[in-house]
Amino acid sequence: MTDKQNSSCRITPVKKLLLSVPLRVKILGLAMGLILTLSLVTIFLVRQELNRSINAALREEATLVAGELSHQARDLLLINDIFALNSLLKNMQNNRPDIRYIFVHDSRQHVLAHTFGSLFPIELLLRQQPFPGDEPGPITRQIATSEGLIWDSHAEIFPGGNIYIRVGVKGDNLRRQLSTLTGALVNTTAIVAAIGIALSLFLSWLIAKPVTQLLAATREIRRGNYDFSLPREADDEIGKLIEGFGDMARSLAQAEKIRQEKEKLQKEFLQRLMAGQEGERKHIARELHDQTGQALASCMVELKLLEQAAGSEALQQGIARLKKSITSELESLHALAMDLRPSVLDDLGLIPALEMYISRFQKRHRIKIKLRLLGPLEERIDACVETCIYRIIQESLTNMSKYAEASEAALFLERKQETIRGGIEDNGIGFDPEAIDPTKSMGLYGMRERIELLGGKFSISSDREIGTMISFELPIKPEVCHEKN
Numbered sequence: 001m002t003d004k005q006n007s008s009c010r011i012t013p014v015k016k017l018l019l020s021v022p023l024r025v026k027i028l029g030l031a032m033g034l035i036l037t038l039s040l041v042t043i044f045l046v047r048q049e050l051n052r053s054i055n056a057a058l059r060e061e062a063t064l065v066a067g068e069l070s071h072q073a074r075d076l077l078l079i080n081d082i083f084a085l086n087s088l089l090k091n092m093q094n095n096r097p098d099i100r101y102i103f104v105h106d107s108r109q110h111v112l113a114h115t116f117g118s119l120f121p122i123e124l125l126l127r128q129q130p131f132p133g134d135e136p137g138p139i140t141r142q143i144a145t146s147e148g149l150i151w152d153s154h155a156e157i158f159p160g161g162n163i164y165i166r167v168g169v170k171g172d173n174l175r176r177q178l179s180t181l182t183g184a185l186v187n188t189t190a191i192v193a194a195i196g197i198a199l200s201l202f203l204s205w206l207i208a209k210p211v212t213q214l215l216a217a218t219r220e221i222r223r224g225n226y227d228f229s230l231p232r233e234a235d236d237e238i239g240k241l242i243e244g245f246g247d248m249a250r251s252l253a254q255a256e257k258i259r260q261e262k263e264k265l266q267k268e269f270l271q272r273l274m275a276g277q278e279g280e281r282k283h284i285a286r287e288l289h290d291q292t293g294q295a296l297a298s299c300m301v302e303l304k305l306l307e308q309a310a311g312s313e314a315l316q317q318g319i320a321r322l323k324k325s326i327t328s329e330l331e332s333l334h335a336l337a338m339d340l341r342p343s344v345l346d347d348l349g350l351i352p353a354l355e356m357y358i359s360r361f362q363k364r365h366r367i368k369i370k371l372r373l374l375g376p377l378e379e380r381i382d383a384c385v386e387t388c389i390y391r392i393i394q395e396s397l398t399n400m401s402k403y404a405e406a407s408e409a410a411l412f413l414e415r416k417q418e419t420i421r422g423g424i425e426d427n428g429i430g431f432d433p434e435a436i437d438p439t440k441s442m443g444l445y446g447m448r449e450r451i452e453l454l455g456g457k458f459s460i461s462s463d464r465e466i467g468t469m470i471s472f473e474l475p476i477k478p479e480v481c482h483e484k485n
């Protein structure tokens, strides 16, 4: 693998998670993320700006009131009307709800008038002291009190000092309005977010729907089904993709149809070839048995008569030798006819033919074969199935005798409803089925072909320690059969 390929294979867990999330969730997540970020940033900025404006307004109000009252209070102090001074301060507080307190004091911290009722909070006097160099006009600062932050404005009533007025503005009212506004903003954001979710749901559905349809179509193609409809609703890139995919599916369907037709023709051809081969074998075996065999048998009868009539011993010995060689020829002829195609397979069926073959095989190769038959096997089945099973067992046992070095083998056949199963097992040296070259070894390949042509299943398992097991399963009535019983 190249470095480039390696780096593309290195996917972080987060990226892996993101890539595994469905498209719909991705679009929805993106839209939600954007809406929420935008809303939170907007609320934060609006609140910050409003807070700044409120603070500026409160500061201005405190400064303004302190300046205005310092003038009005001066006149009242000149005539020493403390009662009127108190009324002035109270009226001002009543008219402006943001004002928390107003009081007038002298340089010895003696409070002359205030708006606190009976108890004056002494610590307020310590909070904001005039200091040298301050301008005579109101000085406004924010101070921390037990009630929270207050804009406190401090002004001289008489130029040069001695008597001062202080005004505290808290702005609870404005802050309440800010909270109400924030609440309204949050509500609006929630509504906008809900509309955004609905829109992004619709959008994600719109985008993901054709993609999901494409995905379903690929699954159908994988299953070998090309008969599906992919409606092209949009004219965008996805619409073009769907159109391209549809064209591709149609070409694939066409190619698949041609392939299936070719395969069908090949199967048909092979079946006819095999049936023809079996017919030919049958014919030759019958010819050998009926013509050549009969001719040799009548030679034997003639020889027997000659033997009886012959006078000289030399003639009798010659005739005996001839009889011996004709007997041996007759046996080989019989064996050849049997190997080609035993007539018992056509006349009596699979099981008698197999029993005869196994008995001859055991005698010829001195290998013990256990035969186990299950189910109603005595009933005749389609000729092509009988031939197929016979040939598979014949090839398996021939292979075993040639390569397995086995001391014994077992063969079983079972008929169950509409199928027939079988297996040939030996205790030989085994082999590696994967390593077999079908261009060189036709036996195993031919077995599989014969079985698959009839719609059956075939398997080989072989182990150097245990031996070889060949199994098959065939339908009793295959779809096509070119042989006749």
Ligand SMILES: Nc1ncnc2c1ncn2[C@@H]1O[C@H](COP(=O)(O)OP(=O)(O)OP(=O)(O)O)[C@@H](O)[C@H]1O
Binding pocket: 399, 400, 403, 404, 426, 428, 429, 430, 431, 436, 440, 441, 442, 443, 444, 445, 468
């Ligand atoms: N029962 C078995 N035990 C051990 N080896 C086997 C057995 N059956 C098959 N083989 C191995 O599998 C190979 C392929 O067998 P196959 O029947 O396909 O071809 P073949 O017998 O070599 O030739 P052909 O059957 O075409 O005349 C054999 O050459 C042999 O090595």
Ligand SMILES: [Mg+2]
Binding pocket: 395, 398, 399, 442, 443, 444
């Ligand atoms: Mg073989």
